[in-house]
Amino acid sequence: MKIFLKKTVSFSALLMSAIVFSQIGFGTEILEPTSAFDVISITKDSYSSKVKTISSDAFRLTSDCAVIQDSWANDFETNTDCWTVINGGDANGWKSYPNSEPGGGATSYGIQYGASAHDDYLISPVFTVTDFVSNRLTFDARNSSTSTAEIIDIQVWNSDMSLLLETLAAGVTPGTAFQTYVYDLSAFEGQDICFAFYIATTNQYYIFIDNVVVDSATSLGIDEGNLLSDFSFSPNPVNALLLIKAQAPIQSIIVYNMLGQPVVRLRPNTVNTKIDMSGLQVGTYFVKVSVNNTYKKVRVIKL
Ligand SMILES: [Ca+2]
Numbered sequence: 001m002k003i004f005l006k007k008t009v010s011f012s013a014l015l016m017s018a019i020v021f022s023q024i025g026f027g028t029e030i031l032e033p034t035s036a037f038d039v040i041s042i043t044k045d046s047y048s049s050k051v052k053t054i055s056s057d058a059f060r061l062t063s064d065c066a067v068i069q070d071s072w073a074n075d076f077e078t079n080t081d082c083w084t085v086i087n088g089g090d091a092n093g094w095k096s097y098p099n100s101e102p103g104g105g106a107t108s109y110g111i112q113y114g115a116s117a118h119d120d121y122l123i124s125p126v127f128t129v130t131d132f133v134s135n136r137l138t139f140d141a142r143n144s145s146t147s148t149a150e151i152i153d154i155q156v157w158n159s160d161m162s163l164l165l166e167t168l169a170a171g172v173t174p175g176t177a178f179q180t181y182v183y184d185l186s187a188f189e190g191q192d193i194c195f196a197f198y199i200a201t202t203n204q205y206y207i208f209i210d211n212v213v214v215d216s217a218t219s220l221g222i223d224e225g226n227l228l229s230d231f232s233f234s235p236n237p238v239n240a241l242l243l244i245k246a247q248a249p250i251q252s253i254i255v256y257n258m259l260g261q262p263v264v265r266l267r268p269n270t271v272n273t274k275i276d277m278s279g280l281q282v283g284t285y286f287v288k289v290s291v292n293n294t295y296k297k298v299r300v301i302k303l
């Protein structure tokens with residue numbers, strides 16, 4: 001007996017099934033990502049070598065999702081490929097709901113109240129955070145009620161969700177119209193991450209998520225991201241210590257060389273900080289400072 005995997009194809013492509021029907025080894029690492037396969041067994045007659053039986057009780061598996069390397073978006077209208085729901089606590093979990101509010105299209109993802117506490121995650125596909133490509137998260141959210149408003153946490157996890165990297169925001173409480181939230185992911189550049197909408201409320205009402213976008217606030221260039229206004233740095237040119245002063249705690253600082261490679265990463269979480277650039281080669285660098293989920297990138301000359 002041999003085990004075969006037959007890629008699941010749409011009706012229009014069924015005529016091609018004899019071609020995609022092929023023997024594949026064990027394990028899912030050689031399968032195309034995000035595809036459904038039917039697992040069937042075939043027995044050949046040992047004398048004639050003709051096919052004797054083909055199992056009729058095939059089961060279906062879905063191969064792992066590929067790590068997204070580009071910017072991406074999902075408005076929950078047509079698919080939720082590679083999203084994961086963990087339904088803990090009460091019986092209700094995150095799922096697709098019809099939407100009637102402006103800005104959310106025909107469907108949103110939401111969760112209904114439960115008499116006991118939620119312990120529920122809606123988890124994004126895994127993606128690589130890359131500067132100029134995928135270092136910003138934007139989404140819309142709304143509640144069904146303000147008097148029984150749901151609150152959610154926005155969490156960043158490593159790729160297999162074995163480690164909570166950061167809670168970007170806790171207790172996010174949108175109004176009853178879709179509200180847009182924006183978070184800077186630049187602190188995770190170079191890492192494969194997913195984010196989760198986590199809810200732990202009891203007996204509130206409904207909350208909905210829509211229009212998730214992972215992209216970048218900037219294109220290749222300098223002195224961009226001017227959302228951040230109250231920020232100063234000195235001296236420039238700098239020999240050793242670059243002083244950074246902001247009006248609110250600095251979430252992250254990344255220094256890039258001219259090739260766009262990060263050479264220094266800091267997460268000071270203080271209003272004022274210093275970057276030790278004494279070990280860097282002489283030349284031009286870009287310093288990206290994130291405050292209040294916005295950032296600004298400035299050019300600094302190292303002597
Ligand atoms: Ca939608």
Ligand SMILES: [Ca+2]
Pocket residue numbers: 087088089090091092093118119120
């Ligand atoms: Ca639940």
